[in-house]
């Protein structure tokens with residue numbers, strides 16, 4: 001096994017059809033509920049209301065993904081999903097993906113990026129708070145399994 005690469009080699013790009021297997025495999029490994037299906041990913045790849053981003057090392061090794069949703073006539077974008085491959089976590093890839101999601105939202109002239117996170121997801125909450133996200137709401141029994149969530153927002157400048 002090679003050690004996971006440092007983020008210097010990591011690039012974020014728009015997902016393509018050839019990424020579908022990796023996207024679905026990571027989704028299934030990562031989330032027990034509220035999963036996105038292959039068909040949903042497939043639709044989002046071509047949609048103007050979504051941007052699926054992929055982080056990869058040296059343009060090859062798939063490391064993680066972020067999914068951003070946009071709504072017509074809304075200046076608030078939503079970071080719907082974020083996941084790094086388990087072997088590659090804790091190396092800054094999630095942070096790079098969130099920054100790329102912010103760039104995508106700014107390109108769409110959004111004034112803010114919002115997200116929801118489980119209240120017990122301390123790694124993700126730390127990442128978001130370090131990135132300047134502010135807690136703006138509590139979401140009781142928000143997830144399919146009944147878990148509570150926090151809503152966070154970052155105003156994009």
Ligand SMILES: CC(C)(COP(=O)(O)OP(=O)(O)OC[C@H]1O[C@@H](n2cnc3c(N)ncnc32)[C@H](O)[C@@H]1OP(=O)(O)O)[C@@H](O)C(=O)NCCC(=O)NCCS
Pocket residue numbers: 030081082083084085088089090091092093094095096116117118121123124126127
């Ligand atoms: C949340 C998640 C995307 C973070 O991805 P990542 O690539 O590990 O992100 P980063 O390395 O940028 O930051 C992770 C932080 O978690 C901590 N961390 C350290 N080792 C870790 C590990 N092995 N696994 C997870 N987090 C770790 C670190 O504190 C790190 O912050 P730091 O900058 O202080 O070191 C990733 O843990 C993941 O895919 N989790 C499962 C899916 C999920 O919870 N998604 C978010 C839903 S809202």
